[in-house]
Amino acid sequence: MSAATLKRGLQALREEIDAPVASFFSSCMHCGLCAEACLFYTETGNPEYTPIHKLEPMRRLWQQEFTLLGRLQSLLGLSKPVTDAELEAWQPLVYDSCSLCGRCSMVCPVGNDVAYMIRKMREGMSASGNAPEGIMGATTRAVKIGSPMGVRFPAVQAQARHVKNDTGIDIPVDVEGAEYLMLMSSMEIINFPEYMESVARIFKQAGKTWTISSTAFEATNSGIQLGNSDIAKELVQRVVDAAEKLKVKTVISPECGHAYTAIRWEGPNLIGKPFSFEVKHIVEVLDEFRTAGLLKTEGLEEARLTFHDPCQLVRRGGVIEPPRNLLKMVSQNFVEMEDNGKMNWCCGAGGGVSANEDAAELRLTAFKRKKVQLESLHVDTLVTACANCRMQLEEGLEVNQMDMPVVGLTEMLAEHLVETPDDEASDDKIKIPAGD
Amino acid sequence: MNEVNFLLWVRGIGFDIALAIFVFGIMLRFMEILWLGRKPELAAVRGNGVASGMRTVFSRFLPADSNTLKRSLFMVVAGYGFHIGLFVVIFLFAPHAELIESVTGLSWPTLPSPIVDFFTVLTMLALMALLWRRLTHPVLRFLSTGEDYLMLLLTFLPVLTGYMAFHHLFLSYGWMLGLHILSVELLLIVIPFTKLIHMFTLFMARWYSGFMAGQKGVQS
Ligand code: SF4
Ligand code: SF4
Numbered sequence: 001m002s003a004a005t006l007k008r009g010l011q012a013l014r015e016e017i018d019a020p021v022a023s024f025f026s027s028c029m030h031c032g033l034c035a036e037a038c039l040f041y042t043e044t045g046n047p048e049y050t051p052i053h054k055l056e057p058m059r060r061l062w063q064q065e066f067t068l069l070g071r072l073q074s075l076l077g078l079s080k081p082v083t084d085a086e087l088e089a090w091q092p093l094v095y096d097s098c099s100l101c102g103r104c105s106m107v108c109p110v111g112n113d114v115a116y117m118i119r120k121m122r123e124g125m126s127a128s129g130n131a132p133e134g135i136m137g138a139t140t141r142a143v144k145i146g147s148p149m150g151v152r153f154p155a156v157q158a159q160a161r162h163v164k165n166d167t168g169i170d171i172p173v174d175v176e177g178a179e180y181l182m183l184m185s186s187m188e189i190i191n192f193p194e195y196m197e198s199v200a201r202i203f204k205q206a207g208k209t210w211t212i213s214s215t216a217f218e219a220t221n222s223g224i225q226l227g228n229s230d231i232a233k234e235l236v237q238r239v240v241d242a243a244e245k246l247k248v249k250t251v252i253s254p255e256c257g258h259a260y261t262a263i264r265w266e267g268p269n270l271i272g273k274p275f276s277f278e279v280k281h282i283v284e285v286l287d288e289f290r291t292a293g294l295l296k297t298e299g300l301e302e303a304r305l306t307f308h309d310p311c312q313l314v315r316r317g318g319v320i321e322p323p324r325n326l327l328k329m330v331s332q333n334f335v336e337m338e339d340n341g342k343m344n345w346c347c348g349a350g351g352g353v354s355a356n357e358d359a360a361e362l363r364l365t366a367f368k369r370k371k372v373q374l375e376s377l378h379v380d381t382l383v384t385a386c387a388n389c390r391m392q393l394e395e396g397l398e399v400n401q402m403d404m405p406v407v408g409l410t411e412m413l414a415e416h417l418v419e420t421p422d423d424e425a426s427d428d429k430i431k432i433p434a435g436d
Numbered sequence: 437m438n439e440v441n442f443l444l445w446v447r448g449i450g451f452d453i454a455l456a457i458f459v460f461g462i463m464l465r466f467m468e469i470l471w472l473g474r475k476p477e478l479a480a481v482r483g484n485g486v487a488s489g490m491r492t493v494f495s496r497f498l499p500a501d502s503n504t505l506k507r508s509l510f511m512v513v514a515g516y517g518f519h520i521g522l523f524v525v526i527f528l529f530a531p532h533a534e535l536i537e538s539v540t541g542l543s544w545p546t547l548p549s550p551i552v553d554f555f556t557v558l559t560m561l562a563l564m565a566l567l568w569r570r571l572t573h574p575v576l577r578f579l580s581t582g583e584d585y586l587m588l589l590l591t592f593l594p595v596l597t598g599y600m601a602f603h604h605l606f607l608s609y610g611w612m613l614g615l616h617i618l619s620v621e622l623l624l625i626v627i628p629f630t631k632l633i634h635m636f637t638l639f640m641a642r643w644y645s646g647f648m649a650g651q652k653g654v655q656s
């Protein structure tokens with residue numbers, strides 16, 4: 001990262017201002033509705049957390065430089081330029097109190113995609129040196145070590161050995177010509193080792209070839225949360241290089257909402273060209289297996305359970321039905337939260353909030369929204385499909401003395417997998433090339 | 437200036453100036469937005485976005501979800517009251533429709549005066565309610581700038597003067613009508629250069645939001 005200055009920050013903001021942004025700023029009537037949709041406002045009552053207010057410095061820059069009236073005002077010395085102190089003061093608004101969940105964008109009567117703009121605003125914040133330490137640290141680790149939590153490939157290998165010991169299944173590494181490249185999130189590698197085992201078993205049953213890559217195993221992209229497109233691009237490029245080298249057809253984003261939008265939607269735009277492969281969230285792939293009859297499960301969960309929609313997967317990513325189809329396959333007591341699907345409430349920890357120590361307290365305050373939702377449902381189990389949500393949900397439940405297991409959807413499916421009687425036979429089907 | 441001259445001016449040259457600034461200003465604002473352009477979407481899209489864009493242009497006339505509606509009921513009710521009232525008053529009052537017909541040649545049925553009168557009062561009450569809300573609700577008070585209050589005032593004036601002219605209140609009909617037209621001209625002039633431009637740009641905003649969402653196969 002070259003030296004961060006106000007000048008660079010403002011330049012980054014200028015580059016982010018496009019026609020949608022100009023139409024959004026032109027249209028805002030300060031009606032305040034977006035505040036009512038944002039959990040950081042609803043749970044704190046602090047008006048500063050009104051989504052559109054989080055963009056005020058960017059709006060002023062737009063007004064002063066991209067409208068005739070604003071330019072005239074500036075010429076006459078009537079406008080107040082954006083200062084470094086101001087951007088610094090906005091740091092808690094742009095990072096600590098925004099998970100980029102996009103709920104505000106759903107309710108704005110004039111149609112402003114506020115979250116789209118906050119993502120852009122972060123480019124200016126980080127270029128001017130006003131991003132939080134925590135997210136900068138995670139990003140530096142992602143660039144230097146290969147993962148935001150400092151996980152190195154040997155840790156992944158260690159986990160692969162565990163899976164081998166427990167299930168007898170080899171985790172394919174760097175297998176050229178596999179159909180799928182499986183990415184992981186460090187959160188899963190460290191906290192949820194069940195995930196790797198689950199996909200290994202499911203893919204074995206489905207008879208699909210897959211691989212992990214030793215050079216690109218990390219799916220998350222801190223560069224996006226930070227708002228540094230150069231770094232974000234570098235991280236995407238790693239995955240693209242690995243996918244192209246291994247000639248896979250599809251790259252699978254793990255149970256992480258943010259990782260999914262990062263590679264699925266921002267990825268090609270960051271590197272400036274379309275991908276030569278497809279990108280799918282694991283839940284999408286599993287739902288395809290289900291439709292194709294490749295996912296065979298038995299038994300139904302009896303517990304009353306609900307699904308926490310990871311915003312990046314559902315609202316921002318457009319994957320609403322697949323997790324529900326899958327859940328219904330293995331449960332008989334699935335109930336929806338009051339605001340679900342595209343209107344779900346965020347867990348409070350997305351968009352870099354969980355990596356940002358400054359936001360530690362606020363994120364647990366924001367969790368109160370989920371708490372209320374869960375309490376009114378009287379469920380025994382909470383299922384989700386995002387490791388980051390899962391960490392936050394587990395912590396939030398614990399802090400609030402709510403005793404409820406939080407389960408990853410893939411893992412729940414794997415528990416109901418019909419065991420193939422003839423392991424040898426299905427091993428043949430996987431066709432892992434010799435030499436692995 | 438006497439009453440007749442004043443009326444002649446606001447109906448003649450005054451109106452022409454205001455209309456010219458209004459039209460020029462809107463075109464300018466549209467250009468300012470459009471020339472910024474948008475990078476093409478390089479991710480493999482799930483749809484072309486057009487249907488979703490169109491849908492969002494209309495769907496945002498309605499409240500998004502019941503939770504937000506409950507939380508913002510006052511603004512929503514007052515907002516609808518104001519916008520519907522204003523629409524009726526502007527377009528369904530016979531003299532207004534005649535004026536529009538004389539300029540554009542377009543005509544449509546209008547409402548009887550007493551009904552329009554009712555909507556005029558409704559519009560004014562709604563505007564006052566919006567002002568009260570702005571002054572008292574923590575979020576709105578926090579967000580509001582001088583411009584927000586000025587917009588309320590400048591929108592209120594034509595409605596008020598129209599009402600007073602119609603009922604022959606305060607001043608002679610001629611003077612009041614002149615003031616009414618003048619206040620409309622003032623409004624026409626400021627629309628393009630203030631956030632009142634939202635009446636046009638919101639269609640672009642909704643279109644972009646809906647279009648981008650549609651490309652991703654995301655509901656908007
Ligand atoms: S909901 Fe939309 S119009 Fe209302 S204050 Fe927020 S951004 Fe502005
Ligand atoms: S994206 Fe989510 S967290 Fe951020 S301002 Fe909007 S509603 Fe709030």
Ligand code: SF4
Nearest residue numbers: 257310311347350389
């Ligand atoms: S952590 Fe989960 S709920 Fe929170 S923003 Fe990410 S996907 Fe949404």
